[in-house]
Structure formats: structure tokens, C-alpha cells
Amino acid sequence: MEAASIPEPAASPPGRSLLAFLSANILPILLGVALLAQFLHEPTATLEDIKNGLSNGTIWALIALGYTLVYGIIELINFAHGEVFMIGSFVALSCWQIAGVDAATGMAMTVVSILVVLLIAMLASGTLNVMIERVAYRPLRGAPRLAPLITAIGMSFILQNVGLLWRPTPEGVPDLIDSQGTMFTVLDVAVKYSDVFAVEITAPLLYALLYFVGNTRYGKAMRATAQDPDAARLMGIDVDRTIALTFILGGLLAGAAGMIYALYNGAVQFNQGFTAGLIAFTAAVMGGIGNLKGAVIGGLIIGVIQAISDSGEYLGLELGTDWTPAVVFAILIVIMVFRPQGLFGEEVREG
Amino acid sequence: MSTATAASTPVLKKPKLSRGTSPWIIFLSVVGALALFPVVVDTLMTDDASLMKASLQALAYIVMALGLNIVVGFAGLLDLGYVAFYAIGAFVVAWLGSSHFADADIHILASSAAENLPGIHVNFFIVLLIGAVFTAIWGALLGAPTLRLRGDYLAIVTLAFGEIVPRVFENSTSGIFGIGSTDFSNGKQGIQPIDSIGFPGQLPIGPFENVKLYYIGLALVAITLFINIMLRDSRMGRAWIAVREDEVAASAMGINLVRTKLWAYAIGAALGGFAGVYFGAINTSVNVDQFAFGKSVFILCMVIIGGMGNIWGVVLGAIALSMLNSFGLPELNKLSDPIGFQVTSISFGIFGFFLLAMMILRPEGFLPSGRRKLELHDEEPEVAIPDDPGDQAYEVRQS
Numbered sequence: 022m023e024a025a026s027i028p029e030p031a032a033s034p035p036g037r038s039l040l041a042f043l044s045a046n047i048l049p050i051l052l053g054v055a056l057l058a059q060f061l062h063e064p065t066a067t068l069e070d071i072k073n074g075l076s077n078g079t080i081w082a083l084i085a086l087g088y089t090l091v092y093g094i095i096e097l098i099n100f101a102h103g104e105v106f107m108i109g110s111f112v113a114l115s116c117w118q119i120a121g122v123d124a125a126t127g128m129a130m131t132v133v134s135i136l137v138v139l140l141i142a143m144l145a146s147g148t149l150n151v152m153i154e155r156v157a158y159r160p161l162r163g164a165p166r167l168a169p170l171i172t173a174i175g176m177s178f179i180l181q182n183v184g185l186l187w188r189p190t191p192e193g194v195p196d197l198i199d200s201q202g203t204m205f206t207v208l209d210v211a212v213k214y215s216d217v218f219a220v221e222i223t224a225p226l227l228y229a230l231l232y233f234v235g236n237t238r239y240g241k242a243m244r245a246t247a248q249d250p251d252a253a254r255l256m257g258i259d260v261d262r263t264i265a266l267t268f269i270l271g272g273l274l275a276g277a278a279g280m281i282y283a284l285y286n287g288a289v290q291f292n293q294g295f296t297a298g299l300i301a302f303t304a305a306v307m308g309g310i311g312n313l314k315g316a317v318i319g320g321l322i323i324g325v326i327q328a329i330s331d332s333g334e335y336l337g338l339e340l341g342t343d344w345t346p347a348v349v350f351a352i353l354i355v356i357m358v359f360r361p362q363g364l365f366g367e368e369v370r371e372g
Numbered sequence: 373m374s375t376a377t378a379a380s381t382p383v384l385k386k387p388k389l390s391r392g393t394s395p396w397i398i399f400l401s402v403v404g405a406l407a408l409f410p411v412v413v414d415t416l417m418t419d420d421a422s423l424m425k426a427s428l429q430a431l432a433y434i435v436m437a438l439g440l441n442i443v444v445g446f447a448g449l450l451d452l453g454y455v456a457f458y459a460i461g462a463f464v465v466a467w468l469g470s471s472h473f474a475d476a477d478i479h480i481l482a483s484s485a486a487e488n489l490p491g492i493h494v495n496f497f498i499v500l501l502i503g504a505v506f507t508a509i510w511g512a513l514l515g516a517p518t519l520r521l522r523g524d525y526l527a528i529v530t531l532a533f534g535e536i537v538p539r540v541f542e543n544s545t546s547g548i549f550g551i552g553s554t555d556f557s558n559g560k561q562g563i564q565p566i567d568s569i570g571f572p573g574q575l576p577i578g579p580f581e582n583v584k585l586y587y588i589g590l591a592l593v594a595i596t597l598f599i600n601i602m603l604r605d606s607r608m609g610r611a612w613i614a615v616r617e618d619e620v621a622a623s624a625m626g627i628n629l630v631r632t633k634l635w636a637y638a639i640g641a642a643l644g645g646f647a648g649v650y651f652g653a654i655n656t657s658v659n660v661d662q663f664a665f666g667k668s669v670f671i672l673c674m675v676i677i678g679g680m681g682n683i684w685g686v687v688l689g690a691i692a693l694s695m696l697n698s699f700g701l702p703e704l705n706k707l708s709d710p711i712g713f714q715v716t717s718i719s720f721g722i723f724g725f726f727l728l729a730m731m732i733l734r735p736e737g738f739l740p741s742g743r744r745k746l747e748l749h750d751e752e753p754e755v756a757i758p759d760d761p762g763d764q765a766y767e768v769r770q771s
Contacts, residue, residue, distance in 0.1 A: 098524050160732050166523050167450055168731050171676065174452075174669055175727030182721025186713055295665070299535070302528070347539040350532035357529050358517045 048356065049364050052322065059335060068210045070328040076216035078324020079223035080285065083278035084301035085308070085316040086230060087150075087271030093311035094247045094267045096166070100173035101153050103298020104180035105272055109146040109279020110289040111187055113138050114194050123195040131197050135284075139222065143276035150272025151265050159261070177295070184291030191290035194283045215285045222281055226274060227317060233270070234313060243267055247311070296346065300327065303353040309363020319364070323349065395601045398684060403594050406431075410583045424582035426699035428654050430691050431589030432647045435596045437674040437690035438683065439643025442600070444672065445681035446609060447636035448616030449518075450527045452668055453534020456514065457507045457641040459663040461648020463541060463556075464503040466563035466658045468494040472555075483570025496569040496653055500592075503649040504642040511641020512634045519633055522619075531665065538663040562659020569653050585654055592650055596643055600683050603639065612636055666720045670697070673723050677730050679737030688739055693723070 043050070060067040084106050091099045116138045117123070122131065157172040198218045203211040234240040245253040246263045254260050282297070283289050304323040308315025329335055330345040340348065356363070413423055436458060443451045466472060471491035481495035494502070514533045518526050544556040557563065569588060570576030577584045603609045611632045614622035623629050652658045670693070678689020697719055704715040715722075730737070 098528065157728055157732075164735065167527070168735055170450075170524050170527060171672075172728045172731045175724040175731070178666070178669065178720045178724025179728070182718040182724070185717060185721075189717075299531075306528075341543075343543045344539070347536045347543070350536050353532050354517065354529050354536075357521065357525050357532075361521070361525060 046364075048360055052326075052364075056325070056329075059329060065209050066332060067329070068208055070332050071325050072210050072212060072216060073331075074325030074328035075321055076219045076324075077285070077328065078304075078321035079219045080278050080282050080320075081297070081301045081304045081323055082317040082320025083223060083226065083274045083281070084297060085304040085320045086227075086313060087275045088302050088305040089308070089310055089313060089316040090234075090243075090267050090271045092305070094243060094264055095158070095162075097158060097169050098173065098302065099150075099153075099268075099271070100170065100298070101157070101176040101180055102150070102271065102275060103294035103296075103301070104177050104184065105146050105150050105153070105294075106275040106279045106282070106297055106301075107184050107289075107291065107294030108149055108180065109142045109276035110283045110293065111184060111279075112145040112276070113142040113280040113283050114192065114289055116141055117195055117197075122197065124197060124199075126197070135197060135280075139277060139280050142280040143273040146276025146279060147269045147272035150268045150275065154265060154268040159264075177298075181291060181294065184294070188289070188291060191288050193288050194286075196284075196287060198284055219281050219285050222277065226277055230270065230274065231313060239263070239266060299346075299353075300349055303349055303356075306353060306356055306361075307364055309365050312363060312365065315363055315365050322364075323352075326352065395605075395683075399597055399601060402684065402687060403590070403597070406590055406593065407587075410586055421580075421582070422702070423699055424586060426695055428582060428585055428589055429651075429698045430694040431586065431593050432651050432654070433671065433674065433694040434593050434687055434690040435647040435650070436644055436671050437678070437686050438596050438600050439640045439647065440671050441640075441675050441681065441683065441686045442603065442612075442643070443636050443640035444675055445686065446604065446616065447612040447633060449633065449636060450523075450530070451637075451640070452527045452531035452665075452672070453514075453537070454530075454640075454644055454671055455663045455665070455668040456534045456537035457511060457644030458648040458651065458667065459538050459541060459660070460507045460510055460641075461503045461645030462652040462658040462662070463563075463648075464506050464645065465496070465499050465649040465652035466566055467556075468492050468499045468502065469496065469567040469653070470563055470565065472558065472563045481572035483567065483572065483576040493567055495572055496567070496649075499653075500646060500649050503645045507645025507648070508638040508642035511637040511639075511644075514641075515634055515637030519630055531668070534663075534665060534668050538660045541663075542660040557660065560660065562657055562661075564657030564659075566652050566656045566658065568656065589650060589654075592646060596646070597683065597687070599639075599643075604683065608632070608635060669727070670720070670723055673727055677726060677737055679739040682737070682739050685737050685739030689737070693726075697723075 056067075056071075084102065087102050087105070088099060091097060091102070117134065120134060122134045126134070153176055157176045158169050161169045161172060199214050202214050205212055234243060242253070242258045242263045243266065245256065245258055246260050250260050253263070282293070300323055301320065304319035305316045306319070307322060308317070308319030310316075327345055327349060330340045330348045331342050333341045409427065410424065413427075436454070439457070440451065440454050443449050443454070469492070471489050473491050475490075476492050477490060478492045478494070480493070480498060482493035483495070514530075514537075518529050521529055541557045542559060544554075545559045568576035568578065569585065577588075611622070611627045614625065614627055615629060615632055619629065622632075651662075671690075674689040674693045675686050676689070677693065678687065679685025701716045701719050701722070
């Protein structure tokens, strides 16, 4: 978390500042150059990819925030987070199915249903996430670091199989937002309703979260706990409750991401959480795990990388949806090995 | 289940290794009990096909779990992508023992059935060696970037490798990244049929001769156990344990961290490849769906439930879980009418539950490492058994 960061070291001598800047920002620069090269190679297709990537990236950003919040406060990779997102999608779809809302429903009803379902999915995922914390992580507080990681993997498998029993096959979601319809066109790039929808729902949530963590009493308690749990406890902060609150926040965002994903993607399936979770985790690592704004930017960057890889070709190199996971994981490895503190230089306790 | 009990009886008799017991006595009793298993099945049951098939899988899983135990249990490096080495081993046997590369015409000591087929046909026992060496090299290569990492960062990077390797196999249908045009994997369909195990010039062992296949698997298990015991008590084994306990202190005592860790990765990977070759040959097919992340966790589950770092615990864990997976749960499928779904479809959920319950209730596993307890008893009697069982017995130590 921002407040927990260690101050930047004193500025280096002026003569070496360019070199120092280059070496400190080598990965963002490389990514920028790579993007620019692809843009010069194929301008319109690249703009299209960037647009897709940014709108899809908002979903990854929402999930990545859940990872980064939890890691920031108890230094645990919440492996089950992707599954919480998946359950959010399932709850949203079930709500629409029960209420009988579909593409033929009137405009006003649709908007109301989306907002209500968003709320229900968020609450369901938030509750689930805090229950996971209670069952799987709290009993292991103080145990070796890898013990909760292993229970997290166990929890993730359990939830994935709950999803499997709930919906064994991929299921279509009613197209409430005319997701493939073109809203407007900029620079030959058609912006679809789904793109606008994803950004419209995500932006206020991101703002609300940053405000909550940065400006409220609870947010202050969270930042204090992240910095030093023992000192926070001495200052009268209920650490257990603060951790539970963090899990609720992460779950709320994952639920919202699940609802958006269902409408954006048009289909849900039980194993969507695993891949989404790993992509979002990569985003969180990219932004510097524990750094909220970093997670958002990381989500957007990963979204663009994924869109370019999905579109099938990078500078003549053959890629495609089959390669995308490998590309994302390779980036994850490069960042973890060479720059574990993330692209933006946030300090972490481990590296 | 009769298997788990039959195989583990000699182990259960001595849950705590005292200094007087030679590991070779346990070694002989475990291998002996496993060798008697087909006879027991033969006399007790008539329809032994599914049980014997399941026990073939169990033997391969013992080899894999022992390999992972070197990385996780001895050297303390949590590897969530172990399935990558299984994949590499299985593809090695597919490349060297099938008609996949039909243009090549290489036959080395092939069995009589494969002698006249097109493609590369190398005898299974030679492929075992090649596969082990090849995966060992890859183990060291994939391990090298992770040397600086610790704890959960290490776990995630290995997980990423475990996901990348099967994807690379799956997509390399015409060269790698569009370079070259060799088909390495036949895509999602995978490569089949793979040659059955056989001796040069003779008829290969048929797919239904389970007992013969079982004894070949048992020989692999015996070799693996031998390697494990030798390594554990060797200079390298002590170095692994020192690195696991405290990396900085070990380094200060003159242990070469890079070399020690790379050897752990290489030997662990080699055993994974060993098992992969055997798996490929008994399944006679290989495809990338076999190499999901769940498989890595499944093998990790065996190591953790059995008792990380303890060879016999890991053997017990591997037998119990793999028999449950390939024999117990399919049997439970007969209940699918009353409960409304197939039990095998949620097998990973069940193993996930085991992981969760085990970590919370008994994190040291069913047969915790005796050596670790001995160390604590002998050198520091006053802190012999700390109150927190998690800390003393759960052996992947963090910085």
C-alpha cells in the first residue's frame, strides 16, 4: 500500500541520472517500445487491440485489486480469489435467470436489474471471500508462510468443483447491453457497448475503493495493519476485523468483476476463475503487489498485451488465443525474477 | 482399501525412525510388500483388472511424489509446476517410441512389433535413461531463473512454468512460435499409439498383462527409493536440508547455494521424467490435457499428506491418494444415482478439501519426517518438541 512504501533513495549524481532512469524503468520502456513497434507495423489493428485491451483490462484490474489488497495486508496470495470472481458471475447469471430478465426486457427494467444484480453479486462474493478467510486462513495465522498458500490452493479447487456442480457446461448470458453493437467510432476503431459498459461500471468502483482506503478511518486502519500488524494492534486497531474487512472489499470487487465479465463476455463457465485469477495476479505483480494504483495500471497493461496476443500476430510472429496464457505467464516470470517490486518501483517486503 | 493397507503395513509398524533402524530394512519390507501385492490381489479377488490398472498408476505416482519430495521436502523449494517434467518425460517417450516422426527411420533395440513400423522406435529402457537426462537438463534450466526467489514468489514462478510447458507442447504443431515446421505434439489430439514396453526382438508386453507391467513399475520404484535414500544421507542431501532450514546460514557455512538448488531441481525433474516415460508407455498415448495444474497439486498433495521430507510418508501418501483417485472414486461412482452426480467429476475438489483439512489439523503429514525430529532431540534437548506443531514439522521454512 502506498503509505507502507519505503521512501525513495536520495537522488543519484546528475551525470548518471539518465542512466539511472533508464535502468529503473527498463521494463516499462521495453513494453512501450514493443507497443510502438506493433503500432507502426499495423496502426489500425493495434488501436483496436488497445481499445479491447483497456476495456477488458478494467475487469482484470478489479480482480487484481483483490489480490493486492490481501497481499498488502497479510502477505498471502489468495489463490481462491479467481474462484470468488467465478462465483460472482454465476450468482449474477442466476439472478437474471430467476427474475426472467433477457434481451427483450425494456430499457428501464434492464438498467435497474443490472444495478440490483451488481449489488447482489458483489455482496455474495464479499461474503464468500470473508468466509474463506475465516475457514482457511485465520486458523493458520502465525503458521509458516506456505501453509496458508496451500490451503488457498485447496480452497480454490473446492470452489471450482462447486462451480462445476452448479453449471457443468459453459452457459450463455442474456445479452442485456447489446454488447457487440457499435456505440461510436474513433480513428476507425469501433467502440462497442460492452467496452463502454465495462469502463462505466468499473471507474466509480475504483474511485470508491481508492477513496475508502485513502480517506476513511477504516482505510487508515487497513494501511496501518499492512505496515505493521503488531503496532496496529497496540494502537487499538482490531486487526482480525480489519483483515476481514480487506477480504470483504476484495470480494466485493471480484463480484462486480464477475457480473461485468458475464455481460462483457456473454458466457460463463466454471473454470473461468483459474485463468482470470492468474492473469489478474500477473497484473497485481506488474503494478507492484500491495500497490493499489499499480494494480489498476497493471490490469490495463495486461489487458492490452492479452488483446494483442489474442489478435493472432505480433510483428509477424504467430501468436493467438492458444499462446496467450504462455505469453502472460512468461511476462509474469520475467517480472518476478527481474523486478519483483513491480514496474513502478514500489518496495515490497519480499523480493 | 486393500492396497494401501497391504502396502503400508510394514511402514505403519515403525512410524518413528529410531537411529538403530537401518533405512534398508524398511526399504526391503516396503518393496517386498509391494511385490506381494499382485499375488494378494490374485488370491483374494477374481476381477482384478481395474485394481491392477489403478496400482500401475500408483507406482508411477510414487516415483513422481518421491521426485517432488526431493525438491519440496528435502530442499524446501515449493514447486507448483512439477507437472512440466512429467509432460517432458511423456513427450520424450512419445517422440522416441511411436510413428509420430514418420519420415525418420530409426530403430534401436526395438521390440519385434515395432521393428518394421515407420518412425523412431527406441527400446523403452533406453528411453527411460534419455528421458531422465533430458528432463534433468530442463529441470536445471527452468530452475535457474528461480534461484533468487523465495517462498510464494518461487511457488508462483514454478506454477507459471508448469502452465507454459504444456502450452508450448500443445501449440508447437508447426515449429515453435512459427519458426520451423516440425510437428512436435500433434496438437490437442496428442501422440498415440506409443510402443508398449518390450525387450529387443521379442514381442512387447501387451496392454492387459498388468502383472508384468506392475513389476517393471515396481523396479522403477525400487530404483527411485534407492536413489532417494542414498541422496538423503549423502553430502548433497545434508546440504539440501541445511538450505531448507536456513539459506543464509547454509551459505555462510560454505554450501554453494546455486549448485545445491540446481541439483535438487535436476534430480527432482529427472524422477518426474522417469515417471512420465513410464506413464506414456503404459497409457500408450500422451496429450496435453494430462498436464493440468491440478496434476501438480495432486502430486504435492501426496507429499504433504504423507509427510513432507519423509520418504516413507511420501510413499504412503502417493499410494493412498492415487489409489483413491483411480480406484476408490470410480467405485464411488456407483453411488451417482442417489447423490445425483459423478463422484469422479469433483475429485480435485475432494483433494482440495484434503489439503485444507490436513494443513489445519495436521500440517506435518501422517508420517512426519523422523530425521528432523531426531535432529531436534539430539542437539537441542530443551527445545525438543516446540508447542506449535506447524513450525517444527512443516518443513518448508521461510525467511
